[in-house]
Amino acid sequence: xxxxxxxxxxxxxxxxxxxxxxxxxxxxxxxxxxxxxxxxxxxxxxxxxxxxxxxxxxxxxxxxxxxxxxxxxxxxxxxxxxxxxxxxxxxxxxxxxxxxxxxxxxxxxxxxxxxxxxxxxxxxxxxxxxxxxxxxxxxxxxxxxxxxxxxxxxxxxxxxxxxxxxxxxxxxxxxxxxxxxxxxxxxxxxxxxxxxxxxxxxxxxxxxxxxxxxxxxxxxxxxxxxxxxxxxxxxxxxxxxxxxxxxxxxxxxxxxxxxxxxxxxxxxxxxxxxxxxxxxxxxxxxxxxxxxxxxxxxxxxxxxxxxxxxxxxxxxxxxxxxxxxxxxxxxxxxxxxxxxxxxxxxxxxxxxxxxxxxxxxxxxxxxxxxxxxxxxxxxxxxxxxxxxxxxxxxxxxxxxxxxxxxxxxxxxxxxxxxxxxxxxxxxxxxxxxxxxxxxxxxxxxxxxxxxxxxxxxxxxxxxxxxxxxxxxxxxxxxxxxxxxxxxxxxxxxxxxxxxxxxxxxxxxxxxxxxxxxxxxxxxxxxxxxxxxxxxxxxxxxxxxxxxxxxxxxxxxxxxxxxxxxxxxxxxxxxxxxxxxxxxxxxxxxxxxxxxxxxxxxxxxxxxxxxxxxxxxxxxxxxxxxxx
Numbered sequence: 001x002x003x004x005x006x007x008x009x010x011x012x013x014x015x016x017x018x019x020x021x022x023x024x025x026x027x028x029x030x031x032x033x034x035x036x037x038x039x040x041x042x043x044x045x046x047x048x049x050x051x052x053x054x055x056x057x058x059x060x061x062x063x064x065x066x067x068x069x070x071x072x073x074x075x076x077x078x079x080x081x082x083x084x085x086x087x088x089x090x091x092x093x094x095x096x097x098x099x100x101x102x103x104x105x106x107x108x109x110x111x112x113x114x115x116x117x118x119x120x121x122x123x124x125x126x127x128x129x130x131x132x133x134x135x136x137x138x139x140x141x142x143x144x145x146x147x148x149x150x151x152x153x154x155x156x157x158x159x160x161x162x163x164x165x166x167x168x169x170x171x172x173x174x175x176x177x178x179x180x181x182x183x184x185x186x187x188x189x190x191x192x193x194x195x196x197x198x199x200x201x202x203x204x205x206x207x208x209x210x211x212x213x214x215x216x217x218x219x220x221x222x223x224x225x226x227x228x229x230x231x232x233x234x235x236x237x238x239x240x241x242x243x244x245x246x247x248x249x250x251x252x253x254x255x256x257x258x259x260x261x262x263x264x265x266x267x268x269x270x271x272x273x274x275x276x277x278x279x280x281x282x283x284x285x286x287x288x289x290x291x292x293x294x295x296x297x298x299x300x301x302x303x304x305x306x307x308x309x310x311x312x313x314x315x316x317x318x319x320x321x322x323x324x325x326x327x328x329x330x331x332x333x334x335x336x337x338x339x340x341x342x343x344x345x346x347x348x349x350x351x352x353x354x355x356x357x358x359x360x361x362x363x364x365x366x367x368x369x370x371x372x373x374x375x376x377x378x379x380x381x382x383x384x385x386x387x388x389x390x391x392x393x394x395x396x397x398x399x400x401x402x403x404x405x406x407x408x409x410x411x412x413x414x415x416x417x418x419x420x421x422x423x424x425x426x427x428x429x430x431x432x433x434x435x436x437x438x439x440x441x442x443x444x445x446x447x448x449x450x451x452x453x454x455x456x457x458x459x460x461x462x463x464x465x466x467x468x469x470x471x472x473x474x475x476x477x478x479x480x481x482x483x484x485x486x487x488x489x490x491x492x493x494x495x496x497x498x499x500x501x502x503x504x505x506x507x508x509x510x511x512x513x514x515x516x517x518x519x520x521x522x523x524x525x526x527x528x529x530x531x532x533x534x535x536x537x538x539x540x541x542x543x544x545x546x547x548x549x550x551x552x553x554x555x556x557x558x559x560x561x562x563x564x565x566x567x568x569x570x571x572x573x574x575x576x577x578x579x580x581x582x583x584x585x586x587x588x589x590x591x592x593x594x595x596x597x598x599x600x601x602x603x604x605x606x607x608x609x610x611x612x613x614x615x616x617x618x619x620x621x622x623x624x625x626x627x
Contacts, residue, residue, distance in 0.1 A: 515604020
């Protein structure tokens with residue numbers, strides 16, 4: 001993203017073009033790909049589809065024609081069970097992308113790096129067939145190896161040092177492109193540093209730009225090649241005879257107080273701290289769970305957060321300290337609602353935000369520029385969540401002990417509310433619309449100009465309703481006798497629950513949560529009304545849709561086509577030379593080996609977290625004593 005950011009260009013990516021993994025993964029897996037891209041600076045993702053429903057009869061099998069051969073690309077379109085929810089998924093992604101189009105990116109560090117290899121495969125397949133085991137989820141870097149900067153909240157990206165000499169790149173107020181990405185510091189990590197770039201870097205360093213030279217770094221270049229750097233900025237990397245002149249420039253640069261040299265990447269964090277360079281969105285406690293991306297306008301900042309450890313079982317809970325004083329809001333990207341945040345604090349010119357993110361979940365803060373906040377909640381016990389209604393703060397108190405709220409002025413409020421009990425939902429019935437191979441349909445067209453007639457084929461999809469009945473427990477479809485390991489499609493779960501007769505929409509609320517949707521798309525209805533669920537955290541606020549007495553809830557979960565394709569047969573079969581590159585073959589089927597059956601459906605425990613909304617304010621006695 002470095003080049004896109006310094007030249008203020010939209011950065012987009014083609015996504016989902018998998019090799020030998022067609023129909024393999026649920027929609028949620030691809031959402032994780034998109035979220036990672038957004039965290040890396042990509043603003044718009046475009047999924048890989050297919051060009052035609054029909055194709056040559058001898059090259060077509062169910063679920064449809066495979067352009068680009070069977071081995072390439074996921075097929076995002078109506079042949080997938082998840083199609084029923086694509087509109088909501090795309091609205092969700094569109095809201096994220098809209099945020100990432102606002103203002104200018106805000107990056108902390110710029111790492112100068114030249115690379116003449118073309119090898120994005122090493123990134124995509126560094127984990128082998130288990131895509132979760134790539135470098136990111138193993139907490140490893142590809143070029144910049146040390147992870148302490150990332151774990152502290154620093155955002156950084158790479159840029160060719162040659163670009164730094166372009167006239168469009170400026171430096172003032174100790175920042176590179178201050179009206180754009182506003183990089184706070186530069187890292188020189190490679191032995192190579194072009195002379196012209198060094199001249200400009202020296203000029204900027206003299207004006208106060210922090211620069212850190214990092215020696216003894218390693219970069220993964222290809223599967224088999226590692227580049228070893230020993231002395232950062234020691235050669236121009238060109239046969240220009242200017243290494244000695246470069247050495248004098250670097251020597252002068254290193255004599256400045258705002259320039260440091262360290263002997264390894266693991267020392268870079270302490271160097272940045274010593275130079276006074278803090279992350280704009282700093283993690284109060286270092287972690288290897290969260291990635292962030294920030295944009296800024298004159299009126300507001302936009303903070304995107306992603307819990308990239310999507311196979312974890314526990315939520316990430318922590319705080320992020322954002323540079324500047326703000327009035328924070330949270331955008332619900334699944335339904336478009338914007339809610340003002342009540343529990344945060346202002347401290348030393350920074351805004352401290354509370355973060356609670358499920359594995360694989362994202363959140364977006366909208367930070368409205370403001371003065372130092374007053375009357376905010378800085379701590380609490382036994383409070384489920386907070387709401388803000390104008391100047392009034394409401395605490396959502398769930399069942400349990402007495403709740404306590406601490407305010408930014410040091411005062412407290414004690415709450416002893418008669419909150420309803422949480423509910424465990426059971427008695428779910430399940431019906432699955434199972435997808436299978438349908439009939440072949442042909443269409444024939446005659447070309448009057450050429451006199452040729454062509455016949456193309458496509459397949460329908462056979463739909464079978466499988467009535468499972470009432471489930472004793474929520475387990476994957478493959479473990480249900482009535483379904484088994486070869487069923488893919490759309491499952492509908494239904495159950496009922498009762499709320500007490502004194503339930504009030506004004507005073508009470510209910511939050512649905514399930515252990516897992518297994519990366520499928522999801523839709524919900526409560527008492528016949530559509531509710532927009534967070535497909536990643538498998539949850540939804542259903543407060544506006546429930547009532548006293550009996551309520552009905554329906555949850556629809558989709559799957560990939562992996563399990564039915566295991567039955568139909570999708571292993572590669574060679575079909576002879578394509579007439580192209582030597583050894584390149586046409587194939588039927590797209591898998592090199594038979595995968596295990598995937599887990600589909602809603603699984604684990606499902607609960608309703610019920611609460612009572614109570615207005616809270618500092619206790620007057622506490623305030624009087626303090627005064």
